[in-house]
Amino acid sequence: NFWCTSGLHRLNLDNLSHLSHGIEVKVMNKDKLCLYANLTLSFSVTYEVADNKNKTVSFELPSSASSDDSKCDNTSSILKLSFPDGHSWSVNFSLKDKSYQAENITFVYNLNDSKVFPDSSSNETVTVTTKPDITDVGVNTCYSCKSEDTLIASPLANMTLSDVLIQAFILNGTKITTCSADKPVTPTPTPTHVTNATTVVPATNATTAVPPTTPTPTLPTPTVGNYSFKHDVNSTACLLANFGLRIGFTQNKEVNFDPPTEVSGSCGVDSSELILMSNGINVSLSFYNDTKKFRLHAVNVTLNTSSGIDYPGANLSLWEAAVGSSYMCNKEQNFTITDLLSIYTFSLHVQPFGVKNGLYSTAHECSLDDPSILIPIIVGAALAGLILIVVIAYVIGRRKTHVGYQTL
Numbered sequence: 001n002f003w004c005t006s007g008l009h010r011l012n013l014d015n016l017s018h019l020s021h022g023i024e025v026k027v028m029n030k031d032k033l034c035l036y037a038n039l040t041l042s043f044s045v046t047y048e049v050a051d052n053k054n055k056t057v058s059f060e061l062p063s064s065a066s067s068d069d070s071k072c073d074n075t076s077s078i079l080k081l082s083f084p085d086g087h088s089w090s091v092n093f094s095l096k097d098k099s100y101q102a103e104n105i106t107f108v109y110n111l112n113d114s115k116v117f118p119d120s121s122s123n124e125t126v127t128v129t130t131k132p133d134i135t136d137v138g139v140n141t142c143y144s145c146k147s148e149d150t151l152i153a154s155p156l157a158n159m160t161l162s163d164v165l166i167q168a169f170i171l172n173g174t175k176i177t178t179c180s181a182d183k184p185v186t187p188t189p190t191p192t193h194v195t196n197a198t199t200v201v202p203a204t205n206a207t208t209a210v211p212p213t214t215p216t217p218t219l220p221t222p223t224v225g226n227y228s229f230k231h232d233v234n235s236t237a238c239l240l241a242n243f244g245l246r247i248g249f250t251q252n253k254e255v256n257f258d259p260p261t262e263v264s265g266s267c268g269v270d271s272s273e274l275i276l277m278s279n280g281i282n283v284s285l286s287f288y289n290d291t292k293k294f295r296l297h298a299v300n301v302t303l304n305t306s307s308g309i310d311y312p313g314a315n316l317s318l319w320e321a322a323v324g325s326s327y328m329c330n331k332e333q334n335f336t337i338t339d340l341l342s343i344y345t346f347s348l349h350v351q352p353f354g355v356k357n358g359l360y361s362t363a364h365e366c367s368l369d370d371p372s373i374l375i376p377i378i379v380g381a382a383l384a385g386l387i388l389i390v391v392i393a394y395v396i397g398r399r400k401t402h403v404g405y406q407t408l
């Protein structure tokens, strides 16, 4: 008698009008139910057709999807749904300290499948990854989210989840947790359910009259990556950078950049470059040393598709600091690079030139530009100026009296 399942029946009764093609998955570990999922999933993918044109298709997870590759053990479990021809969708869960979370969602799609992607000019299999906002779910707890949640795994692929019920670790569960999108912001007027059979029609427009909750997909804060680039294994780093990065493509398409483990780049006298590659997104940051100051002067984001869509941005003057120091900004910052590209940084610290012993030099902090910090500085400067004036007046005064004595 498993709660997640009975919860589902209750939700379905609430939702009779909702014609969704959900899928139900039960994963067993040694004859014991260890993972349960019931969800509705649809995909939207943009791909390239002839003449450099793009086409976008939307499709639902077929109900024939197989969950044979799903598995669970004591601390990790995988929900994997494979469907023809060569597509799959999977979620990795991990259990730590009596609560579990979804580590990432991986969507693999095969552009060679002409039934799903007609006229595709590529035959590649594309893998995209994103991190869903399913965290801190207590063990023995079923995660429930009726609201639609669109996850943007890449600028070219997103997926929409709804009517989700998942329990990734099943010991002896009875609890349920709901996602924040399901929690009413304002007390919703509860439609009075009249049990009279003749009132079926008003009851249905009462439910459709409820304004649809359209949760704006808020991405979690991106993971901060620690990067250092060195010329060869035996030298110390010549470029240091730490930041979490979110990339905004055109309007409203934002992805969190997962820190890669390997970096490449170059360090020169007047220019340095940091190149990062993760989940099919290439990011290159070019820095320029104008003898006194350095700055970020070009950002180039490239999507690793067959055609390699490019988002270059040059002639920038960002992250400026004196050569020999580092630039630091802990607060979230956003930068519009071009009409098509913007970047958001979190806990930023970089030093592209003059790194000594592999360590950051004194930091120039962006918060100094903050008016709340500027005011004490201005007040301090004004006070110092006042003192100077008093001292000068005193000196002049003394010289005057001195002169006075001399003329006596």
Ligand SMILES: *[C@@H]1O[C@H](CO)[C@@H](O)[C@H](O)[C@H]1NC(C)=O
Residues within 6 Å of the ligand: 044, 045, 046, 056, 150, 152, 156, 157, 158, 217, 252, 253
């Ligand atoms: C998902 O992709 C489709 C097609 O590319 C697009 O119309 C839709 O706006 C995207 N959704 C979000 C939330 O970006």
Ligand SMILES: *[C@@H]1O[C@H](CO)[C@@H](O)[C@H](O)[C@H]1NC(C)=O
Residues within 6 Å of the ligand: 123
């Ligand atoms: C994929 O396409 C490339 C060229 O577009 C071709 O050389 C290759 O043989 C194709 N591979 C398959 C498996 O169809």
Ligand SMILES: *[C@@H]1O[C@H](CO)[C@@H](O)[C@H](O)[C@H]1NC(C)=O
Residues within 6 Å of the ligand: 201, 202, 205, 209
């Ligand atoms: C309910 O729907 C009917 C027709 O379907 C319509 O005439 C009526 O105005 C609706 N009532 C409300 C409260 O929206």
Ligand SMILES: *[C@@H]1O[C@H](CO)[C@@H](O)[C@H](O)[C@H]1NC(C)=O
Residues within 6 Å of the ligand: 232, 233, 234
């Ligand atoms: C790094 O140092 C080791 C031992 O000192 C040496 O064997 C190796 O050749 C060096 N590698 C490079 C790239 O200089």
Ligand SMILES: *[C@@H]1O[C@H](CO)[C@@H](O)[C@H](O)[C@H]1NC(C)=O
Residues within 6 Å of the ligand: 282, 300, 301, 302, 310, 312, 313
């Ligand atoms: C951006 O990077 C891509 C791939 O690394 C390269 O082909 C392209 O020329 C670069 N664009 C600019 C403006 O640097």
Ligand SMILES: *[C@@H]1O[C@H](CO)[C@@H](O)[C@H](O)[C@H]1NC(C)=O
Residues within 6 Å of the ligand: 314, 315
């Ligand atoms: C960058 O500046 C140079 C010279 O100021 C100019 O020739 C070039 O067109 C600019 N590039 C862009 C992308 O604005």
Ligand SMILES: *[C@@H]1O[C@H](CO)[C@@H](O)[C@H](O)[C@H]1NC(C)=O
Residues within 6 Å of the ligand: 333, 334
């Ligand atoms: C960028 O940041 C500013 C304030 O720092 C904020 O007002 C603005 O809404 C942000 N833009 C986006 C697209 O988040």
Ligand SMILES: *[C@@H]1O[C@H](CO)[C@@H](O)[C@H](O)[C@H]1NC(C)=O
Residues within 6 Å of the ligand: 268, 269, 270, 289, 290, 291, 292, 323, 324, 353, 354
């Ligand atoms: C910055 O550029 C100047 C002039 O090109 C050069 O003399 C100096 O060494 C450079 N500084 C660093 C730290 O590379």
